Amino acid sequence: MTSASTPIPVTVDREIDTRGLRCPLPILKAKRSLNDMASGQLLRVISTDPGSLRDFEAFARQTGNELVEQQTQGDEFVHVLRRR
Template identity: 75%
Template sequence: MHAGAEMDVQKELDTRGLNCPLPILKAKKALADMNSGDVLKVVATDPGSMRDFQAFARQTGNELVEQTSANDEFVHYLRRR
């Protein structure tokens, strides 16, 4: 999937201004309420979130579909396992 492609997102989280580990904790909580295969979009301003979400996906088995960054914002798409 390339950047700019419309992804079917079931839930969006705005974690701008929050630092690690808050974006991850909020994503974890949101994913718990979602169905398998649902996509969660997380918008963050913490540069460390790029690495954090990669580790989170590995540890939890949720798929990190895509990560993009623009204008000091980092967008993560996670598909619930």
């Protein structure tokens, strides 16, 4: 997993915008999106909830999906998950 302030280009299969939503909504929206994706596909989630950093780490551990990348970009948090 990468944690950096400089974006690393990653080609994703789907992106969801959860800006303005608080826990647990970003996780629930990510779970719904991942359920509709094929194994190995990448999902990018953009969030403004600071708690999403630890939430997505826990979500990945609990579900077996891979947290490929997490970044802080100003007031936004970007998470990239690979569907198991």
